[in-house]
Amino acid sequence: MVESEAPRLDAIFHALGDTTRRRMLRALADGEKSVSELAEPFEMTLAAASKHIKVLESAGLIRREIRWRTHVCRLAPEPLARAHDWLGFYERFWTDRLDTLDRLLREEDAKAAAEHQREGEKDERDDD
Structure with missing residues (x-):
């Protein structure tokens, strides 16, 4: 993503950083709403909304x-797509990290199972 996108992304993530604004966006995903309709669930003044x-x-x-x-508002999905694209880069990072963690945990489980089996075989020999 080019550096000229940075101020735009900053504004997008700033806007998404507030619970009220995220809930307003969620409401707009169902269709356009007036400012009064957007303000209603929050018990806030129209000025605050x-x-x-x-x-x-x-x-x-x-x-x-x-x-x-x-005043009627409607969702503009294009900036959300930009934010999603930007986050997608980091999704690959976390997916790789989680895949590595999964592999390490499986190896650890396999070692523990092998150790448990060896202990069981040793106990059987000791019983003989």
């Missing part, structure tokens, strides 16, 4: 349209 919406809008995560006197 508007501040959250401005952060989401600045990050490009939502689009707002004014219909008469109602």
